[in-house]
Amino acid sequence: MSESNSAGMFSGRKSEGLVLVVDDEPDVRKVVRMTLEKSGYTVLEAEDGEKAIAEMKKDENSLLLSLIITDIRMPNMNGIDVINYYRKEWPSVPLIVLTGFPDMDMATSMLQHGIADYLVKPVEAEKLRSSVSKTLEKREVHGF
Amino acid sequence: MNNTDQTNIVILGAGKGGTALLDLFTRLPGVTVVGISDQNPAAPALEYAKRLNIPITQDPVQLIRHPGTHLIVNVTGDPDINEQVNTHKHPETEMLGGAASKVLWDLVQDESQMQAQLFQAEKLAGMGTFASGIAHDINNPLYILLAFSENILEETDLPTIHKQARSIIAAGKRIQSISQKITQYTRAAKVQDAVSINVNSTLDEALNIAQFATMLQDISIIRNYEDNLEVLANSEELFQVFVNLMTNAIHAMEGKGTLTVTSYHEDSFGKISIADTGSGIPDENLSKIFEPFFTTKPKGEGTGLGLHNARAIIKKYRGDLSVESTIRQGTTFVIELPYATSK
Ligand SMILES: Nc1ncnc2c1ncn2[C@@H]1O[C@H](COP(=O)(O)OP(=O)(O)OP(=O)(O)O)[C@@H](O)[C@H]1O
Numbered sequence: 001m002s003e004s005n006s007a008g009m010f011s012g013r014k015s016e017g018l019v020l021v022v023d024d025e026p027d028v029r030k031v032v033r034m035t036l037e038k039s040g041y042t043v044l045e046a047e048d049g050e051k052a053i054a055e056m057k058k059d060e061n062s063l064l065l066s067l068i069i070t071d072i073r074m075p076n077m078n079g080i081d082v083i084n085y086y087r088k089e090w091p092s093v094p095l096i097v098l099t100g101f102p103d104m105d106m107a108t109s110m111l112q113h114g115i116a117d118y119l120v121k122p123v124e125a126e127k128l129r130s131s132v133s134k135t136l137e138k139r140e141v142h143g144f
Numbered sequence: 145m146n147n148t149d150q151t152n153i154v155i156l157g158a159g160k161g162g163t164a165l166l167d168l169f170t171r172l173p174g175v176t177v178v179g180i181s182d183q184n185p186a187a188p189a190l191e192y193a194k195r196l197n198i199p200i201t202q203d204p205v206q207l208i209r210h211p212g213t214h215l216i217v218n219v220t221g222d223p224d225i226n227e228q229v230n231t232h233k234h235p236e237t238e239m240l241g242g243a244a245s246k247v248l249w250d251l252v253q254d255e256s257q258m259q260a261q262l263f264q265a266e267k268l269a270g271m272g273t274f275a276s277g278i279a280h281d282i283n284n285p286l287y288i289l290l291a292f293s294e295n296i297l298e299e300t301d302l303p304t305i306h307k308q309a310r311s312i313i314a315a316g317k318r319i320q321s322i323s324q325k326i327t328q329y330t331r332a333a334k335v336q337d338a339v340s341i342n343v344n345s346t347l348d349e350a351l352n353i354a355q356f357a358t359m360l361q362d363i364s365i366i367r368n369y370e371d372n373l374e375v376l377a378n379s380e381e382l383f384q385v386f387v388n389l390m391t392n393a394i395h396a397m398e399g400k401g402t403l404t405v406t407s408y409h410e411d412s413f414g415k416i417s418i419a420d421t422g423s424g425i426p427d428e429n430l431s432k433i434f435e436p437f438f439t440t441k442p443k444g445e446g447t448g449l450g451l452h453n454a455r456a457i458i459k460k461y462r463g464d465l466s467v468e469s470t471i472r473q474g475t476t477f478v479i480e481l482p483y484a485t486s487k
């Protein structure tokens with residue numbers, strides 16, 4: 001398992017896509033990384049929204065970014081604000097919310113705000129992978 | 145016949161307005177609803193009035209003429225009725241109609257809606273924070289635990305297996321500590337079993353534990369004890385409360401400061417204050433710190449149950465836990481418990 005935090009798009013085998021994982025808990029990020037790397041995705045990590053943006057400004061990451069998976073409880077931001085924050089920076093990058101809150105109202109309102117999926121931890125590896133691949137397929141079809 | 149303390153009221157109109165007013169008037173002391181009328185026999189307030197044993201009629205004039213009525217409230221919305229009232233009512237009977245009665249029933253409606261909303265909001269505040277707080281705090285470590293275990297089943301690299309096993313244990317311990325803190329309650333002592341407790345020695349024991357946290361830090365401890373102070377509570381629980389407050393205080397001082405522990409009595413209360421020279425609590429957080437799961441600590445470090453449990457324990461023994469705080473200067477928590485006369 002690669003611990004490196006660089007995209008590595010041009011080294012080794014071809015990547016299925018570059019996914020940014022934002023969660024303030026390191027072990028959660030590790031789990032998502034592990035799950036997605038098994039399916040050939042390249043994964044970058046950040047502990048909050050600001051770090052995410054800093055991470056993306058490195059190299060060509062921003063151009064290659066295909067998807068963001070994010071928690072919605074952050075130190076300085078919560079809920080819809082988190083979604084709007086990414087929207088402002090990357091209007092066309094799809095978002096998947098991965099959170100510990102099993103909140104139907106929140107899920108509904110987020111989906112209305114156009115997120116691709118609302119997943120509740122603990123999420124099964126298969127479910128996470130299929131959510132990611134479906135989101136990326138849609139993105140190709142609609143040619144964002 | 146006219147008792148001055150008593151107001152006899154007649155309601156004309158048994159629709160929505162009549163229902164709201166009937167509901168209000170029958171709850172007011174000193175008010176008697178003499179009767180209610182509506183030309184429509186199926187009007188909702190007629191049914192309601194029957195259940196309350198209040199006379200009903202389809203003929204308003206019969207009610208308007210009723211002797212001993214102080215006030216006629218007309219919520220029929222029918223202008224002809226006003227005329228009938230003026231023709232048939234006793235000279236001393238007053239009438240509330242038109243705009244005045246409409247405003248009255250709007251008020252009544254608004255009040256009952258607001259109460260319903262308030263009630264709902266309070267229910268949610270309690271339940272919502274609690275349930276989603278538990279779910280959130282448990283779901284994170286649960287996810288880590290399940291995902292790493294699954295991976296270990298197929299992982300062949302030994303160092304990776306060991307690393308992930310350690311993460312699994314840490315996650316399991318987090319869940320364990322959450323469940324312990326939640327169940328502190330269910331195992332809790334009963335208030336009937338309150339005994340006299342030597343406050344100072346319990347404080348010393350708690351300080352011994354809290355000092356582990358201060359070992360490598362520049363924190364001095366000052367004790368101001370009133371001799372032989374005793375309060376009524378359970379010693380394990382009181383110990384727990386002290387440790388919670390002291391740990392919070394030490395945490396807030398971030399390595400440097402003074403922890404002052406004072407015991408004294410005032411009237412029928414034994415009091416214990418735990419004061420720190422730490423960060424202080426911002427005003428906007430002061431009202432939240434006793435809520436379950438409110439924490440400003442990073443994920444995995446605080447459950448946010450410490451103060452909630454502490455206050456619940458103190459309240460159980462008919463005491464109080466209060467706080468005063470100045471930002472960047474420090475925080476003082478004061479415990480009040482029924483004073484047990486000392487030896
Ligand atoms: N002495 C203090 N000084 C400054 N802030 C405090 C103090 N005591 C409590 N707080 C604030 O109140 C919050 C809630 O405290 P509480 O003891 O309930 O939970 P916690 O300490 O965060 O978690 P846990 O008790 O599980 O470790 C803290 O996160 C902190 O923000």
Ligand SMILES: [Mg+2]
Pocket residue numbers: 388391392446450451
């Ligand atoms: Mg605490």
